[in-house]
Amino acid sequence: MKDFQQKLESAVQSGHTIVFSARCTVDYKGRAEAHLPEGERLIIIKGDRSVLVHQPLGSSPVNYMKAGTSVKVVKNADSILVILSHDALREYLELQLFDIGFFDSRKLNDGRKIELAGDERGMSDWLFENPDNIEQGFRPFSREEQTKYGFLDLFGTDKDSTLTIVECKRYSVDLAAVTQLRRYVERVKADVQKPVRGILVAPKISPNAERMLRDWGFSFKSVQPPLRLDRSKSQSDLFQY
Amino acid sequence: MKDFQQKLESAVQSGHTIVFSARCTVDYKGRAEAHLPEGERLIIIKGDRSVLVHQPLGSSPVNYMKAGTSVKVVKNADSILVILSHDALREYLELQLFDIGFFDSRKLNDGRKIELAGDERGMSDWLFENPDNIEQGFRPFSREEQTKYGFLDLFGTDKDSTLTIVECKRYSVDLAAVTQLRRYVERVKADVQKPVRGILVAPKISPNAERMLRDWGFSFKSVQPPLRLDRSKSQSDLFQY
DNA sequence: GGGGAGAGATGCCGC
DNA sequence: GCGGCATTTCTCCCC
Numbered sequence: 411m412k413d414f415q416q417k418l419e420s421a422v423q424s425g426h427t428i429v430f431s432a433r434c435t436v437d438y439k440g441r442a443e444a445h446l447p448e449g450e451r452l453i454i455i456k457g458d459r460s461v462l463v464h465q466p467l468g469s470s471p472v473n474y475m476k477a478g479t480s481v482k483v484v485k486n487a488d489s490i491l492v493i494l495s496h497d498a499l500r501e502y503l504e505l506q507l508f509d510i511g512f513f514d515s516r517k518l519n520d521g522r523k524i525e526l527a528g529d530e531r532g533m534s535d536w537l538f539e540n541p542d543n544i545e546q547g548f549r550p551f552s553r554e555e556q557t558k559y560g561f562l563d564l565f566g567t568d569k570d571s572t573l574t575i576v577e578c579k580r581y582s583v584d585l586a587a588v589t590q591l592r593r594y595v596e597r598v599k600a601d602v603q604k605p606v607r608g609i610l611v612a613p614k615i616s617p618n619a620e621r622m623l624r625d626w627g628f629s630f631k632s633v634q635p636p637l638r639l640d641r642s643k644s645q646s647d648l649f650q651y
Numbered sequence: 652m653k654d655f656q657q658k659l660e661s662a663v664q665s666g667h668t669i670v671f672s673a674r675c676t677v678d679y680k681g682r683a684e685a686h687l688p689e690g691e692r693l694i695i696i697k698g699d700r701s702v703l704v705h706q707p708l709g710s711s712p713v714n715y716m717k718a719g720t721s722v723k724v725v726k727n728a729d730s731i732l733v734i735l736s737h738d739a740l741r742e743y744l745e746l747q748l749f750d751i752g753f754f755d756s757r758k759l760n761d762g763r764k765i766e767l768a769g770d771e772r773g774m775s776d777w778l779f780e781n782p783d784n785i786e787q788g789f790r791p792f793s794r795e796e797q798t799k800y801g802f803l804d805l806f807g808t809d810k811d812s813t814l815t816i817v818e819c820k821r822y823s824v825d826l827a828a829v830t831q832l833r834r835y836v837e838r839v840k841a842d843v844q845k846p847v848r849g850i851l852v853a854p855k856i857s858p859n860a861e862r863m864l865r866d867w868g869f870s871f872k873s874v875q876p877p878l879r880l881d882r883s884k885s886q887s888d889l890f891q892y
Numbered sequence: 893g894g895g896g897a898g899a900g901a902t903g904c905c906g907c
Numbered sequence: 908g909c910g911g912c913a914t915t916t917c918t919c920c921c922c
Contacts, residue, residue, distance in 0.1 A: 442769030449761030520690030
């Protein structure tokens with residue numbers, strides 16, 4: 411355990427990626443307050459001093475600290491305290507370690523960033539280029555633009571030259587999406603003193619959301635934009651297993 | 652590498668918590684599509700077959716799969732493919748491993764659940780017991796209840812017996828919170844054909860949200876409820892470092 | 893399994 | 908820094 415304290419402190423110092431398992435308790439105080447009774451967990455401390463505590467099941471960390479956390483290690487009679495604090499965020503995490511399972515610390519070389527396709531930005535980009543997929547005659551003149559009216563996905567005119575606001579959702583439209591569109595439409599309508607239409611575009615919509623949408627005179631268009639990740643290496647046959 | 656394939660397959664079979672580092676590429680296809688060029692990362696496969704891929708910086712996994720993923724390992728000439736698929740969710744992740752840094756696999760014993768205090772539920776519980784913190788004379792008759800009107804945090808009457816809906820937020824009230832309250836108020840108002848008040852309760856509110864709130868005749872009450880995590884072991888001196 | 897809503901949400905971009 | 912908003916959001920609860 412003495413050895414462990416030494417190892418952990420120098421690993422943190424060197425900015426390595428640190429992974430270890432331990433029987434421990436966890437206490438958190440910050441935006442909320444939490445306690446996790448004794449059990450075996452996986453603890454990760456990264457080079458930016460972000461911290462993750464993972465239980466053996468579940469994809470989300472049970473506790474965590476953001477990058478910039480300071481790490482202090484204190485040896486007790488029968489345990490080691492790892493005191494993690496982020497004073498700027500006023501968040502504190504304390505691990506009381508009773509047994510260490512394994513420990514690894516190493517430099518990981520990785521400067522690459524993930525390339526992602528199929529997000530909402532891509533969807534509105536595609537609809538901007540292919541507006542007839544929303545409605546015949548719809549002509550957008552702005553896209554993802556911070557207008558004085560707010561952050562409108564697509565803003566344009568329909569075939570009758572009526573101002574039309576389009577809100578895109580990647581998945582199912584819910585009540586919140588309808589109120590969001592309503593907020594945009596009302597803001598623009600109040601400003602231009604003319605009729606303004608609202609269209610929600612998404613693969614599907616929940617029954618409640620559709621009812622509210624109709625009540626407000628908005629419309630829904632079901633659209634499933636194609637995924638597209640352009641890069642030299644063909645990916646077409648990678649997911650055939 | 653041959654050895655690694657064997658180790659990984661049997662570790663997955665035994666439901667262990669598996670952690671290893673590898674120089675690898677990552678490809679994802681599912682709700683979106685993603686590619687991560689070659690670099691050194693940390694990979695975690697848990698007993699429920701949830702999968703996490705972590706880069707050396709940042710608290711969020713760069714790629715992941717939910718519990719119930721099936722794991723297949725294929726040996727190539729110069730690399731190992733780990734093919735992760737979740738057919739029910741139609742999500743696929745592929746790791747191409749070129750070098751393994753370290754590998755650990757072990758059973759972690761942990762059945763404990765986290766105890767959390769200071770969430771919105773606790774806040775509405777506290778306000779239900781101490782309604783004068785919202786407004787003199789406010790008397791709630793339901794709390795966090797799934798009424799026919801929706802999920803109202805607090806529902807009651809004010810000192811003039813006017814129906815009053817209270818929406819609690821743990822942090823700053825934003826535009827979405829105001830439209831949410833508006834949706835509740837309108838639904839109840841339409842049903843009872845009587846005036847209905849709306850009150851937002853939170854530590855603070857953004858200027859835009861406050862403007863919209865006032866426009867609709869709702870009110871805001873700044874309240875900071877105390878954190879409280881009741882348990883035998885006193886925590887009062889644990890965060891003094 | 894879907895809908896609805898909170899989360900110690902996180903992360904991104906804008907002002 | 909806050910605000911506004913998407914997220915491969917995730918998680919929980921309830922129908």
